[in-house]
Amino acid sequence: METGDFDTVSGLWLADDTVPVTCVHPGWPVLTGRGEVLRSYALIMANTEYIQFFLTDLQVSLAGDTALVTCTENILSGGPAEDGAELGPLVGQLVVATNVFRRTPDGWRVWSHHASPVLADTDGPDTAEPTLDDAPSDPEEPA
DSSP, X not given: OTTOOHHHHHHHBOOOTTSOOEEEOTTOOOEESHHHHHHHHHHHHHTOSEEEEEEEEEEEEEETTEEEEEEEXXXXXXXXXXXXXXXXXXXXXXXXXXXXXXXXXXXXXXXXXXXXXXXXXXXXTTTOOOOGGGSOSSTTSOO
């Protein structure tokens, strides 16, 4: 996706009519079926001038011909440039993702992708939720 090559993205997805693929982009509903999933990537790629992924917290589990991969996607992206600039404003986003792959004769293919945004922690010292450490040691003692 970073190179903007739709054929490469398409080749990553399972092409087996007996098991439909699914995809959830951050903030999107569930997309089901290869056509619907690939249309979503075409739309994203058409509206994104620049995108780069830095994957962290990567974990892989294998079970036969199925692999489960979880990670954090640290995404840097930019839209179309304004007023003759070379690149539009860049935006950073943190997303946690779960990917399910199936082994095929042509190699591993994405069966399902689910990505959810990581919500920023806006609790400051004055607004933090109380914890058990904040509770009085004697339940009868006023706080």
